[in-house]
Amino acid sequence: MATTEQYVGRPILRKEDAKLIAGQGTFIDNQSMAGMVWMELVRPPYVHAKVDSIDVSKASSMPGVIGVFTAADLDSAFPAGLPMVWPITEDIKIPTHWPLTKDVIRFAGDAVAVVVAESRAQAEDATEEVAVRATELPAVLDLEEAAKDEVVLHEDLGTNVVVHWSHGGAGDQAIFESAPVVVHERYTQPRLIPNAIEARGCLAYGIPAAGEYTLVSATQIPHIARVGLSIATGIPQTKLRIIAPDVGGGFGSKLNIYAEEALALALARHLGRPVKWIEDRQENYVATIHGRGVLHDCTLAGTEDGKILGLKFVELADMGAYFQLLTPGIPELGGWVYMGPYDVEAYSYEFTGIMTNATPTDAYRGAGRPEATYVIERLVDAFARRIGKDPAQVRRMNLHPPHADAQTSIMGLNVDSANYEPTFDRALELAEYDQMRKEQAARRESGDVRQIGIGLSSYIEMCGLAPSEILGALRYVAGGWDAAEIECRPFGKVVVRTGTSPHGQGHETSWSQIVADGLGVTPDDVEVLHGDTAVSRLGMDTYGSRSAAVGGEALRQAVEKVKEKARIIAAHELEVSEDDLEWTDGAFRVRGAPDKARTIPDLATSAWQAHSLPQGVEPMLEGTAVYDPPNFTWPAGTHVCVVEVDTETGQTDVLRYVAVDDCGVVINPMIVDGQVQGGVAQGIAEALYEEAVYDESGNLMTSSMTQYLIPSAMEIPGMILDRTETPSTTNALGVKGIAEAGTIASPPAVINAVVDALSHLGVTEMGKPASPERVWRAIQGATDGGAS
Amino acid sequence: MTQIAVTVNGTRREADVEPRTLLVYFLREQLGLTGTNVGCDTSSCGACTVHLDGESVKSCTLLAVQADGREVTTIEALAGADGTLHPLQDAFHRHHGLQCGYCTPGMLMAAASYLKENPAPTEAEVRESLEGNLCRCTGYQNIVESILDAAGQMSGAKA
Numbered sequence: 001m002a003t004t005e006q007y008v009g010r011p012i013l014r015k016e017d018a019k020l021i022a023g024q025g026t027f028i029d030n031q032s033m034a035g036m037v038w039m040e041l042v043r044p045p046y047v048h049a050k051v052d053s054i055d056v057s058k059a060s061s062m063p064g065v066i067g068v069f070t071a072a073d074l075d076s077a078f079p080a081g082l083p084m085v086w087p088i089t090e091d092i093k094i095p096t097h098w099p100l101t102k103d104v105i106r107f108a109g110d111a112v113a114v115v116v117a118e119s120r121a122q123a124e125d126a127t128e129e130v131a132v133r134a135t136e137l138p139a140v141l142d143l144e145e146a147a148k149d150e151v152v153l154h155e156d157l158g159t160n161v162v163v164h165w166s167h168g169g170a171g172d173q174a175i176f177e178s179a180p181v182v183v184h185e186r187y188t189q190p191r192l193i194p195n196a197i198e199a200r201g202c203l204a205y206g207i208p209a210a211g212e213y214t215l216v217s218a219t220q221i222p223h224i225a226r227v228g229l230s231i232a233t234g235i236p237q238t239k240l241r242i243i244a245p246d247v248g249g250g251f252g253s254k255l256n257i258y259a260e261e262a263l264a265l266a267l268a269r270h271l272g273r274p275v276k277w278i279e280d281r282q283e284n285y286v287a288t289i290h291g292r293g294v295l296h297d298c299t300l301a302g303t304e305d306g307k308i309l310g311l312k313f314v315e316l317a318d319m320g321a322y323f324q325l326l327t328p329g330i331p332e333l334g335g336w337v338y339m340g341p342y343d344v345e346a347y348s349y350e351f352t353g354i355m356t357n358a359t360p361t362d363a364y365r366g367a368g369r370p371e372a373t374y375v376i377e378r379l380v381d382a383f384a385r386r387i388g389k390d391p392a393q394v395r396r397m398n399l400h401p402p403h404a405d406a407q408t409s410i411m412g413l414n415v416d417s418a419n420y421e422p423t424f425d426r427a428l429e430l431a432e433y434d435q436m437r438k439e440q441a442a443r444r445e446s447g448d449v450r451q452i453g454i455g456l457s458s459y460i461e462m463c464g465l466a467p468s469e470i471l472g473a474l475r476y477v478a479g480g481w482d483a484a485e486i487e488c489r490p491f492g493k494v495v496v497r498t499g500t501s502p503h504g505q506g507h508e509t510s511w512s513q514i515v516a517d518g519l520g521v522t523p524d525d526v527e528v529l530h531g532d533t534a535v536s537r538l539g540m541d542t543y544g545s546r547s548a549a550v551g552g553e554a555l556r557q558a559v560e561k562v563k564e565k566a567r568i569i570a571a572h573e574l575e576v577s578e579d580d581l582e583w584t585d586g587a588f589r590v591r592g593a594p595d596k597a598r599t600i601p602d603l604a605t606s607a608w609q610a611h612s613l614p615q616g617v618e619p620m621l622e623g624t625a626v627y628d629p630p631n632f633t634w635p636a637g638t639h640v641c642v643v644e645v646d647t648e649t650g651q652t653d654v655l656r657y658v659a660v661d662d663c664g665v666v667i668n669p670m671i672v673d674g675q676v677q678g679g680v681a682q683g684i685a686e687a688l689y690e691e692a693v694y695d696e697s698g699n700l701m702t703s704s705m706t707q708y709l710i711p712s713a714m715e716i717p718g719m720i721l722d723r724t725e726t727p728s729t730t731n732a733l734g735v736k737g738i739a740e741a742g743t744i745a746s747p748p749a750v751i752n753a754v755v756d757a758l759s760h761l762g763v764t765e766m767g768k769p770a771s772p773e774r775v776w777r778a779i780q781g782a783t784d785g786g787a788s
Numbered sequence: 789m790t791q792i793a794v795t796v797n798g799t800r801r802e803a804d805v806e807p808r809t810l811l812v813y814f815l816r817e818q819l820g821l822t823g824t825n826v827g828c829d830t831s832s833c834g835a836c837t838v839h840l841d842g843e844s845v846k847s848c849t850l851l852a853v854q855a856d857g858r859e860v861t862t863i864e865a866l867a868g869a870d871g872t873l874h875p876l877q878d879a880f881h882r883h884h885g886l887q888c889g890y891c892t893p894g895m896l897m898a899a900a901s902y903l904k905e906n907p908a909p910t911e912a913e914v915r916e917s918l919e920g921n922l923c924r925c926t927g928y929q930n931i932v933e934s935i936l937d938a939a940g941q942m943s944g945a946k947a
Contacts, residue, residue, distance in 0.1 A: 013881060020889030021877040023823020023863030027890065030822035121806075197827045197835055197924050198890040248825070248890025249924050281828040504888030504925050670884045674926060678887065681927030705832035705922070713918040713928035718911075742927075 002492070002599035003522050004586040007513040011670035012523055014509045019246075026245040028201040028218045029278050036203070036274040037066055039264055040123035041111035042130045043286070047698035048151070048357045049105045049134035051112055059115060059129040064122030066271065068130060070113045071100040077266035082322075083228040083257055085477040086329030093162040095154040095355070097322040099232070099259035099266075105134060106153050107321035107357050108700060109287035114263055116275065139357040139698035143295055143316045146356045153321055153355045162319065163328045163353040167335050170410050171346030175310045179301030183383050187375045188767055191293040191318065191692035193708055194364050198248020199284040204264035205274035213268060214241040217261055220250040221541040222501055224478065226533045228257040228325070233265050240265075244531035247503035251682070252363035253288050254503070255543040256325045260287075282704055290692060291364020293318030294331065294351075296375045300383050301346065306394045308383065310346030313338050313375060319353045320360035327362050328353050329476065333462070333544075334368030336411050340376040341420045341460045341636050343400040347410045357698050363543060365682055365743040369461045374768075377457045377748035385759065391752070392433060395458050395638075396424055406631060406729050413462070413470075415634045416736070419662070419726040424458060424638040427660040430720050431640035436656075444760050449648050452655070453757025455641045457749035463737030464549030464633035464730060481628040482546070483538035484555035486515065486562050488604035488621040494521060496528045496558075499539015500551035505739060506671045507547060511555055513667055514733070518559030519600040520586025538626060545635070545737030548667060553731035554627035561623030562600070569606055569621070570598040572614040633728045633736040637661035639680070641749040645757040650776030652688055652754055657719045659745065664728040664736035672738050673721055679742020681716045686743070687750035689715070691769050758782070792856040796821070797865035805852045811845075812836045814852035815862060823863035823893050827922070834921030837894035838862045844901035846920070863893035866900060875938040875945070876900055885934035887925035895921050899935045907943055911936060 019025055056068035082097045101110045113130050117123035140151040146160045153160055176182065198218060206213035213235050219225055222242040230237045247254060260277050268275045279287065294317045301310035317331040331351040338349045366373075380398075384391040400409075402419040409415045433454065440452040465471075466480030485497040496515055500507055507530065512523035529535050539551070563583065570588040571578040574596055581588045588603075590596040603621055606612070610619035642656040659676050666672050689709040693701045702708040727734030747768060754770045755763060762782035767774060789804040796819060803818055815821045815838070824847060827835030831849040838847045839861040847860075866874045876896050879885065886892040895918070902909070902917040909917065914935045915928070923931060 011884075014884065016889070017881045017886060020886055020892050021873070021880055021896065022867060023821075023893045025823075025825075025889050027822075027825065029816075029826065121808075195924055196888075196890075197833055197922060198825065198888070199827075247888065249888040251924065281830065506887070674884045674887060674930060677927035677929045678925045679927075682924070704830045705828045706830050710832075710922050710924070712920070712922060713915040713932060716928050718929050718932070719927070 002520050002586050002601055004520065007516045007523055008667050012509055012513055012668055014506050015512065016506060016508050027198055027248055028203060028216060028245055031203055031216055031245065032276065033205055033274040036276055037116050037118060037271065038120040038123045039267060039275050039277040040115050040127045041260065042113040042115065042127045042132065043109060043111050044105060044132040044134060046105045046134055046136060047108050048137040048139040050137060051103060051105060052133040052135060054112055055131040056113065058131065059126040062122065062126040062129060064118040065126045066116045066118065068113055068115050068126065071098060071102040074100065074266055077270065078232055078262065079234045080231050082232055082259060082262060084323040084325060084327065086326050086475065088165050088328050088332050088475055089163055092328060093157040093159065095157055095322055099262045107359055109359055110321065111259065116267055116271065120278065141356050141358055141694050141698050143318055143354050143356065146354045153357065160355040161352060162355055164350070165332050166350035167348065167411065169348040170412060171310060173346060173348060175301045175346045176299050176312050179309050180304055181302045181387060183300040183379065183386055185298045185379055185382050187296045187298065187378055189292045189294045189371055189374060190768060191361065192291045192364055192686060192690055193285055193692050194251045194253035194288065194291060195710055196249030196251055196253055199279040199281055200254065200258065200260065200288055201278040202261050202264050203274060203276045204268035206268055208269060208272045212239045213265055214243060215261060215265055216243045216245055218247050218254055219244050220247065220254040220501055220503055220543055222531055222533050223499060223539040223541050225257050225261065229262060229265060232262045235265065241534045244501050250503045251365040252291065252367060252543065255363050256289055285703055286359055286700060289324050289362035290320065290359045291361060292371060293361050294371050298375050298379045300379050302383055304387055306387060306389050306397055308342050308344050308398045311339055311344055311376065312348040315351035317351050317353050318358065318361055319355050320358050321355060322360050324360040324362045327360055330361065330363055330368045332368065334372035336413055336462050337369050337460055338372045338376060339410050340373065341400055341458050342398040344410055365679065366740040367544065369740065370744045370747060373457065373459045373744050374748045377752065381752045381755065385764065391456055392428060395456060399424060414631055416631055416728045416730045417726050418634065418636065419724065420636055423636065423660050423662050423724045426722055426724065427638035427640050427658050430660065430722060431642065431656060431658040433640065436642055450644050450646050451757045453643050453645060453753040453755065455749045455751065455753025455756055456638065457745045457752065458638045459745045460634055460636040461741060461744050462632045463545035463635055464629055465544035465546040466629065467631055468628050479628065480540065480550065481626055482540050482551040482554045483624065483626040484551065484558040485624045486558045486622060488562060488600060490605040490608035492521065492525055492601035494519060494526045496526055496555065497536035498528060498530045498551055498555060499536055500547040501531045501541040502547065503542065505542065505547060506668065510548065510667045510671060511552065514552060514555050515559060518556065519562065521600060545739045548735045549633045549728065549731055549737050550627065550629050552667065552735060553733050554625045556733055557625035557627055558623045561625055562621060565623065566600055566603045566621055568614055568617055569603045573598055573606065629730055631730040633664065633730050635661065635663045635736040635738065635741055637741060637745060639745040639749040641753045643750065643753040643757055645754060645775060647779055650772035650779065652770055652775060654684060654717045654750065657717050659719055659742060660722045660724065661738065661741050662724045662726050663738040663741065665725060665734035666723065667735065675739045676721055676742045677719055679740060680719055680746045683743045683746025684716060684750055685711045686768060687747040688769050790853050792853055794855045795859040797861055807853060809852045810848055811850040811852050811855050812847035815847060821862050821864055825890055825893060827891065832922065834898060835891050835894040837897040837921065839897060839901055842901065844898045863897060866896055874900065875941040876935065879934040879938035879941065883930045883934040883937060885926065885930045891921060891923045895923065895931055903939055903942060908939060
């Protein structure tokens with residue numbers, strides 16, 4: 001239906017919802033096939049052990065068992081190990097990562113065998129009967145211990161210290177010694193478990209005689225997985241189709257190529273039957289990537305009146321036992337935002353990646369940028385305390401001046417546009433900052449058991465991943481482009497094939513809004529197809545707040561290509577020259593005679609009929625664009641958190657949370673707000689509740705949702721949100737990205753608030769998560785220290 | 789194998805189940821009612837919430853045999869037989885109360901049973917009622933708003 005309404009910028013309700021609220025989602029565990037068998041992995045109870053023998057005889061004879069396979073049995077199935085696509089330095093040491101370990105168990109998720117049976121329960125029962133004899137080796141999980149190489153995970157590498165990357169530094173590095181004020185701090189950030197509510201799972205099937213295989217997988221990256229799994233299994237890309245059905249959350253944990261996906265494909269090929277695997281939650285906690293796990297030594301050089309002159313960070317990053325898809329690149333992603341939104345004269349960042357006997361780390365919502373933002377924002381507060389100034393005042397005086405065009409930052413990349421002060425001021429206004437300071441002073445004065453703290457966090461993030469040329473310079477294996485195809489069906493409906501692969505972000509709705517505005521139709525006329533390499537041929541998938549900035553812009557360009565062709569047909573039909581046509585009110589109209597017009601549905605029908613097309617014009621109205629962004633996008637914002645801390649119990653409650661973000665132009669404000677709310681909730685969880693805890697032998701103590709504390713609606717507060725809008729100069733849509741902002745900004749806002757609540761008691765440091773016990777101990781430590 | 793008879797979404801279903809079969813797998817695998825999702829296996833996340841004799845329960849914590857002779861309602865029967873959405877489903881849609889949608893069936897079933905218990909809850913009461921249902925996408929704010937809105941719609945419809 002042709003329309004002149006505008007849809008971009010409006011809270012259009014989601015097209016995705018109808019099936020999901022009806023319980024008709026296509027999640028992986030809802031899929032089954034005739035002849036399907038189940039796969040379960042044998043993960044022995046070791047975190048570091050040499051495998052001496054594996055006896056599968058008993059398991060093989062269990063009811064329903066079709067086969068038990070070890071690495072030796074599948075040796076010829078995998079011409080290469082699992083891919084790692086970001087060898088960030090020339091001399092990086094890369095361990096081989098086979099889907100089943102061949103000799104040594106290096107972390108709790110390392111599988112030694114796989115059982116295939118007629119039912120899931122039968123497969124699971126049989127895994128218990130696979131007899132693994134192994135010699136336990138000492139495990140190393142502490143980063144500084146692991147760096148000593150007393151225990152080495154990969155003998156062939158000879159060391160656990162596998163990568164060192166340095167930004168190289170910018171500006172006068174002597175300032176870190178010579179500045180009037182030099183602040184040194186050390187911050188630890190524990191490992192986090194992503195916890196998408198749907199764990200992983202996959203279903204592999206094929207036509208062995210034709211050599212064709214399909215993998216349906218709960219993945220964020222069907223297009224990238226097609227390339228990586230082709231390399232791992234030897235199935236040519238032309239014969240390998242990857243489908244991401246409805247995916248129940250990702251947050252980076254499904255931005256990967258996992259052992260189980262390669263195994264399912266190899267076994268479907270070997271057995272000639274569909275093979276399904278569903279991860280249970282305990283398995284998810286050890287076999288799916290973790291996030292964070294870093295230690296920073298930080299230096300801030302500044303002046304007595306609050307000017308930040310330089311920022312320097314030296315990081316140790318826990319890689320885990322192997323590299324997964326992007327592992328060593330994650331700290332580096334943060335390496336471009338350690339200046340935050342501040343205008344500084346000197347910059348330095350480097351990190352060392354270390355192998356430990358734990359689950360590999362990789363991208364978890366924000367990927368490197370939350371780690372960076374946390375330490376800068378903690379450090380700025382430490383600086384403000386040192387010089388006795390208000391942390392809001394210190395931040396504001398150091399904000400980078402605005403620029404509407406791209407400008408090179410101290411770290412060497414071009415920031416697309418910036419206007420930080422209005423965002424900052426609005427956040428303080430909504431938080432009633434001055435009023436809160438008065439309330440804080442009153443409670444301190446009265447010695448209230450429940451003290452108030454106010455925490456700020458101003459951030460900048462690098463999104464819209466990514467300009468391919470820069471990725472190449474950074475030694476990333478693939479490009480960062482994305483693609484969209486538009487096919488205008490006769491009589492008015494439009495099919496879009498996008499290279500992005502949403503799993504909750506609402507692309508079907510937002511992309512429909514872009515197309516509706518561009519082609520003069522309604523969002524309901526547009527059907528957005530995604531997540532299937534046979535349907536949307538070209539793409540680089542969804543992660544890193546890239547989808548709107550890269551995939552959305554590709555779609556906008558495809559719209560323009562459709563309109564170029566449509567204009568030729570319209571001119572032909574209206575018997576005018578193309579120059580006599582203008583696009584107004586949702587149609588091509590003859591200048592001066594606007595009633596003489598053709599809409600896109602009219603022209604799509606003509607192009608399909610092809611009865612009378614201009615010479616040289618092919619039938620069908622369609623357009624494809626492959627777009628490589630010329631730059632990243634750089635969202636920014638300021639968050640303010642007000643907490644109340646019970647100084648007797650250590651309990652922290654968030655009283656008020658304000659988020660003011662600038663993600664450029666907004667396509668759908670309802671979806672953008674939802675992304676912020678979810679991101680902030682994950683960040684509050686990181687600050688107050690969540691932590692992967694290990695015992696001294698390296699066993700994960702927080703091994704299920706009963707121990708790993710994911711907050712509920714009881715703990716997460718309602719939030720006050722607002723935005724400023726500084727259009728990106730990177731893409732014509734003007735969009736920047738929003739899905740990670742909340743997780744990037746919120747942990748330091750919360751922790752700064754907790755420290756602020758207790759600073760008058762002498763508390764100056766607080767680790768994550770600020771659990772009641774940790775807070776209580778900090779109060780005791782500070783007051784004891786004061787007494788002695 | 790044990791024989792059970794359960795009234796599921798208004799229809800009596802007889803089946804042989806292994807005694808160890810959990811209710812959620814009976815619903816999903818034997819009856820093909822895949823709308824009820826499994827999130828954690830430790831009754832922490834609530835994705836698998838269904839109604840047993842009208843009360844919300846976590847179907848990963850119950851054995852199928854425990855449902856013998858009782859009534860189970862799943863997400864598939866929340867909307868009217870003519871497809872009319874339950875006010876909660878409608879409110880979740882209008883308030884963007886879901887993103888990936890995996891926790892949504894459990895959230896809806898938990899909220900539906902709670903609103904029967906407490907038709908006019910406060911925001912704090914709604915939040916408390918959701919303590920056993922985890923969502924990783926939304927930050928809960930729009931879920932809470934959806935439930936409050938639905939409560940208003942439902943009491944308005946009755947008045």
